[in-house]
Amino acid sequence: MSGLPKYVFVILIFTMLWASKATARVRVFAQVESSEDTYIGQSFSYHIIIDGENKAGQVDMTPLSKYNPQSAGNRDLSQTSIRIINGRRTDNSIKRYIMSYSLTADRPGKISLPPVTVTIDGTRYKTNPVEVNILQPGTTDQLELEVTLSEEQCYVGQPIIMTVKFYRFSNIRDYQFNLPALQSGDFYVEEPDEASVAQGKEYRVTRGGRNAILFSFSKVLIPKYAGKINFEPASISAEIAVGRGRSRDRPFGDDFFDGFFGSRTQYKRFLVSSEPLNLNVLPLPEEGKPQGFYGLVGQYTISASATPTKVNVGDPITLTIKIGGVNYLKPIQWPALEEIPELAENFKIPSEKASPTIENGYKVFTQTIRANNDKVTEIPSVQLAYFDAEKGAYSVAKSAPIKLEVSPTKILTGADLEGKEFTSVNKEVEAIKKGLSANYEDLDALTNQAFSPLVAAFSSGYASIWAGPFALLVFSTLIKFFTHTTPEKLAAKRRRSASGKAIRELKKITSADLHQRNESLASIMKQYIGERFDKQTGSLTSDDCFEVIFAATKDTHSAERYKEIIADCEAARYAFVETNIDQKKIKEVVKLVQTIEKKVRK
Numbered sequence: 001m002s003g004l005p006k007y008v009f010v011i012l013i014f015t016m017l018w019a020s021k022a023t024a025r026v027r028v029f030a031q032v033e034s035s036e037d038t039y040i041g042q043s044f045s046y047h048i049i050i051d052g053e054n055k056a057g058q059v060d061m062t063p064l065s066k067y068n069p070q071s072a073g074n075r076d077l078s079q080t081s082i083r084i085i086n087g088r089r090t091d092n093s094i095k096r097y098i099m100s101y102s103l104t105a106d107r108p109g110k111i112s113l114p115p116v117t118v119t120i121d122g123t124r125y126k127t128n129p130v131e132v133n134i135l136q137p138g139t140t141d142q143l144e145l146e147v148t149l150s151e152e153q154c155y156v157g158q159p160i161i162m163t164v165k166f167y168r169f170s171n172i173r174d175y176q177f178n179l180p181a182l183q184s185g186d187f188y189v190e191e192p193d194e195a196s197v198a199q200g201k202e203y204r205v206t207r208g209g210r211n212a213i214l215f216s217f218s219k220v221l222i223p224k225y226a227g228k229i230n231f232e233p234a235s236i237s238a239e240i241a242v243g244r245g246r247s248r249d250r251p252f253g254d255d256f257f258d259g260f261f262g263s264r265t266q267y268k269r270f271l272v273s274s275e276p277l278n279l280n281v282l283p284l285p286e287e288g289k290p291q292g293f294y295g296l297v298g299q300y301t302i303s304a305s306a307t308p309t310k311v312n313v314g315d316p317i318t319l320t321i322k323i324g325g326v327n328y329l330k331p332i333q334w335p336a337l338e339e340i341p342e343l344a345e346n347f348k349i350p351s352e353k354a355s356p357t358i359e360n361g362y363k364v365f366t367q368t369i370r371a372n373n374d375k376v377t378e379i380p381s382v383q384l385a386y387f388d389a390e391k392g393a394y395s396v397a398k399s400a401p402i403k404l405e406v407s408p409t410k411i412l413t414g415a416d417l418e419g420k421e422f423t424s425v426n427k428e429v430e431a432i433k434k435g436l437s438a439n440y441e442d443l444d445a446l447t448n449q450a451f452s453p454l455v456a457a458f459s460s461g462y463a464s465i466w467a468g469p470f471a472l473l474v475f476s477t478l479i480k481f482f483t484h485t486t487p488e489k490l491a492a493k494r495r496r497s498a499s500g501k502a503i504r505e506l507k508k509i510t511s512a513d514l515h516q517r518n519e520s521l522a523s524i525m526k527q528y529i530g531e532r533f534d535k536q537t538g539s540l541t542s543d544d545c546f547e548v549i550f551a552a553t554k555d556t557h558s559a560e561r562y563k564e565i566i567a568d569c570e571a572a573r574y575a576f577v578e579t580n581i582d583q584k585k586i587k588e589v590v591k592l593v594q595t596i597e598k599k600v601r602k
Contacts, residue, residue: 026052028118030127039137039269042176042237043102045072048118048127050097054078056560057120059099064113067103068183073564074099076557104178106232108136137237137271142170144207147179147234147274149221155282156226158297158389159328161192162219166236167205167212173267175238181221181231188222190330220328226283234274239267284387288394294333296386301325304382304399313409316368317347321382321399324362332356332363335382342380348372374408494531499597502528506586506593517581521589522569525562528593532600542566553599562592 033045046069050057054076061069077096082089105111113130143166150161162181182189205214223229243266284297304321311317323332334353338344348370356365369379379402388395505524509517529545530537533552542563549559565585 026050026120026123026125028057028120028125028127030113030116030130032113032130032132037135037269038105038132039135039237040106040108040178040235040271042137042269043070043104044132046101046103046113046130048099048101048116050099050118050120052095053120054095054097055120055556056097056099057118057125060117060119061101063116064101064103067105067113070102071564071567072100072102073568074560104176105132105134106178106180108134110134137269139272140240140270142240143168143172143236143238143270143272144212145234145236145272145274147231147277149277149279152278153280153282154223155297155387155389156223156284157295157331157387159190159220159222159326159331160279161327162221164217164219164234166215167207168215168238169207169210169212171241171265172238173241175236178235178237180234182219184229184232186224186229188224190220190222190328192218192220192328220330222331223279223281226281229279229281231277231279233276235271237269237271239269241265242268285394290385290394290396292336292339292383293385293387293394296331296384297389298326298386299388299390300332300384300386300397302382302384302397302399304379304402306379306402306404309403310405310407311371312407313372313374314370316370317379317404319367319369319379321365321367322362323365323384329358329363334365335384337367337369337382340380340382343369346372346376347379371404371406374406376404376406378403491534495534498528498532499593501531502593503590506590509581509586510583518569521581521585522566525566525569525589532596542570549596553596555595555599558592558595558599561588562596565589565592 028048028050031047031049033047038044046064048057048059056074075098077098079094079096080092083092084090103113110131110133113132115126115129118125118127146165146167148163148165150163151158154160164177164179166175166177168175181187202213202215205212207214300323302321302323304319306317306319308315308317319337321335323329323335334356337349343349350368354366356363358364381398381401383399384397386395386397387393502524505527506521509520509524512520526540526545527537529535529548530540533548535544535548545566546559546563549562550556553559565588569581
């Protein structure tokens, strides 16, 4: 130790002092929004404040997992001020960043939210514990909640439909669902293939002899494990108008137009719950499991068709396979055609596969195959293995074989391409030719009367025949040349028009129904990223959008804000009554799209 140069110790000391000072500059703490009462089933805001930095950290929300934390967006509240005293300028910069989450409590009373860990630039910070008082809302007959399951007993992997119906008999605001089944971890939760007309919409009905507004939606639940599952009651909390009163603190404030001279509607929060439900999930038996079974449970049907059925060897045949019989078709996979021996032996099957479609309750797969010999007489059956939930046994559905007529392909020879061999004119024709020549007495007999294609082509009679088709050919060639498209050109055109298309759609949102604005905004933002950067729009998440934007622009702020807006819209899925999608928010998203375009084109 004594052998080291003294300046090394000096550098180490200064480095440690600088590191400790840098760490001390950053302070991380938590707080809960407490301006209003918080009730069971109602989400409340949990904020992580980062002082000394103007960027987000990595937050481990595991200690708060039982409160179902959902990101509610981030905000950069940094400020910079300038002071000039006696000609001396002083710059004062305050860095502050807030990360917000939405939490939901399911029990009343005072609860203590434990600290969470936040990592910033490799340094870990712990927040302070926070206490929040959860109130028990009142009960009322002005709200009803009904939750039903399509089945009371099913097998592991068998999709069942959970339907939620919410009836309200008076004016309400700020209603929020609490659906424990969706957060229990016992199910894979999916959206239905085809939503009904009423899905996610409100309409008038009669309930128990009273007029009501019904809001209904469905979810697909796929059990992960066998056993008896007890569904905790779902609940919904909402503020119901209970009267009118005078606002003392804001006589001419935000509520002025609710009445005259500060009179406004008074609301009180109430909560209703559904009846508890039970689901018995049975295990799939190992005995009798057929080859090719990949987890389908239900009663499935399969059919196949082909066109054309009269072909030569090597001609393309379009094979169409339809699978149905159940309400939920997403788990159905592409049939393994290459694993059918007769099909793989007698047909050429391309490895490329088109994406399946859903038509009239069937999942439709289309593939082009080609017969490789003229001995083929049929396209063999295509099989689908599944577990029949009603019979409690495995089964295999088969399509009917398709009859084919395959002819050998004719091989062209050189003679076929050149035409028949030359044959000389017989003597009789030659004699006739001479006899005709003998009838000419003047000098015309010496004129060459042989047919000349060049002379005929430019004669007035023939020119009128070929000029029209030739002009049409030239015109169509020019059109083809200037309008010729390729997949690369189409993709480039799609990328160029993505921002303009997105901005046009964004400007239409404010004229849409309030309940659909969040979903429409998120959909347009994802569609822009998908079309601009050649991504699959349907599979994009807010995190995917952040990564794509950051990789293309290196603009962390725009990418983070883009991600936050999408996450906010998705978090508001069940908050259909109140929305923050106004003209200001639309302008912000338009500006983000324009900023991304500018930085991508640099």
